[in-house]
Amino acid sequence: xxxxxxxxxxxxxxxxxxxxxxxxxxxxxxxDQVDLYFSHPSRDFGSTDxxxxxxxxxxxxxITYKGPKLDRDTKLREEIELGxxxxxxxxxxxERIGFRPVMRVAxxxxxxxxxxxxxxxxxxxxxxxxxxxxxxxxxxxxxxxxIMELKQKLGLRGNERRSYLELLVEKxxx
Amino acid sequence: xxxxxxxxxxxxxxxxxxxxxxxxxxxxxxxDQVDLYFSHPSRDFGSTDxxxxxxxxxxxxxITYKGPKLDRDTKLREEIELGxxxxxxxxxxxERIGFRPVMRVAxxxxxxxxxxxxxxxxxxxxxxxxxxxxxxxxxxxxxxxxIMELKQKLGLRGNERRSYLELLVEKxxx
Numbered sequence: 567x568x569x570x571x572x573x574x575x576x577x578x579x580x581x582x583x584x585x586x587x588x589x590x591x592x593x594x595x596x597x598d599q600v601d602l603y604f605s606h607p608s609r610d611f612g613s614t615d616x617x618x619x620x621x622x623x624x625x626x627x628x629i630t631y632k633g634p635k636l637d638r639d640t641k642l643r644e645e646i647e648l649g650x651x652x653x654x655x656x657x658x659x660x661e662r663i664g665f666r667p668v669m670r671v672a673x674x675x676x677x678x679x680x681x682x683x684x685x686x687x688x689x690x691x692x693x694x695x696x697x698x699x700x701x702x703x704x705x706x707x708x709x710x711x712x713i714m715e716l717k718q719k720l721g722l723r724g725n726e727r728r729s730y731l732e733l734l735v736e737k738x739x740x
Numbered sequence: 741x742x743x744x745x746x747x748x749x750x751x752x753x754x755x756x757x758x759x760x761x762x763x764x765x766x767x768x769x770x771x772d773q774v775d776l777y778f779s780h781p782s783r784d785f786g787s788t789d790x791x792x793x794x795x796x797x798x799x800x801x802x803i804t805y806k807g808p809k810l811d812r813d814t815k816l817r818e819e820i821e822l823g824x825x826x827x828x829x830x831x832x833x834x835e836r837i838g839f840r841p842v843m844r845v846a847x848x849x850x851x852x853x854x855x856x857x858x859x860x861x862x863x864x865x866x867x868x869x870x871x872x873x874x875x876x877x878x879x880x881x882x883x884x885x886x887i888m889e890l891k892q893k894l895g896l897r898g899n900e901r902r903s904y905l906e907l908l909v910e911k912x913x914x
Contacts, residue, residue, distance in 0.1 A: 606781075606837060606838070607780075607781065607782050607783070608781050608782035608838070609781070609837070609838065616836075616837075618837060629824075629830075629833065631833045631836050631837060633836065644836075646829055646832050646833045646836065647829075648824060648825040648826045648829040648830055648833070649824070649825035649826075650803075650822060650823070650824050650825070651822040651823035651824070652822045652823075655820055655821075655822040656803075656822055658820050659803065659805045659820045659822070662790075662805050662807065662818075662820065663780060663783070663790075663792060663805060664780070664782070664783065
């Protein structure tokens with residue numbers, strides 16, 4: 567599955583939520599997410615722009631591989647994700663074969679849907695507030711247009727291509 | 741979890757099944773298993789005596805790490821296993837991070853239990869017939885004694901420490 571995603575910083579998620587409501591957005595869900603990122607035993611995921619992640623999201627646990635970003639404007643990249651039974655066991659298994667947990671990202675996420683676009687209103691611990699706009703359909707060209715259109719209508723500015731993981735790493739260095 | 745396991749070749753699984761029945765063994769289950777073994781991107785699992793396996797067993801799918809064998813007589817080794825949602829997706833994910841599927845082992849397994857020992861009557865494709873005796877309790881010393889005692893009572897001889905994977909690899913080389 568290809569994931570088309572645009573992320574922007576947002577100072578006022580409460581205000582954005584009201585606007586989305588006025589425009590007819592549908593509330594999808596509220597999630598508590600904990601992400602655990604791993605380093606590879608012989609590959610530098612930082613240079614290859616890949617990521618391996620375990621995520622616990624409310625009751626569900628999943629493992630996700632993210633491939634390198636495929637274009638410049640969005641965060642389009644290959645993503646392979648599947649449910650797993652247990653985060654701790656999977657973490658131990660990965661450590662046995664040389665992967666190391668390098669970063670933990672916790673966030674509260676509220677999700678709305680409008681015209682095929684998912685809006686994730688994110689509060690990642692220690693990083694502020696962001697909104698991620700995701701298109702999960704096949705027609706990537708149409709998704710890109712729709713996201714840009716809604717972004718403008720909602721008065722959102724900027725484009726944060728770095729992941730929360732990258733932002734946390736950079737914050738740690740600063 | 742530590743897994744204590746002794747495997748022996750057996751020419752007559754039907755006869756063994758009758759004996760187990762006479763001794764009061766309890767039938768546990770019958771399984772169709774397909775195992776897919778992977779190589780590591782930067783470690784030779786053959787030399788380190790480790791294994792990473794995806795298994796589909798009837799309706800359940802799991803990922804398993806097996807550590808090096810810890811003694812000479814049995815197949816005692818660390819094992820980490822957890823359920824996963826989808827074998828094909830996990831296989832793709834592993835391939836993206838440099839693992840390669842190197843061997844497929846399919847077998848039909850019938851399981852009986854007697855005095856705390858699980859008897860797995862195995863028919864691995866292309867390898868003949870075997871019985872694996874497994875002790876899953878904590879008291880490894882007691883498990884070892886019990887397995888040796890039942891092995892003798894059942895007239896089983898030999899000790900095959902190689903996995904079906906290793907046997908298949910060697911058969912391919914021969």
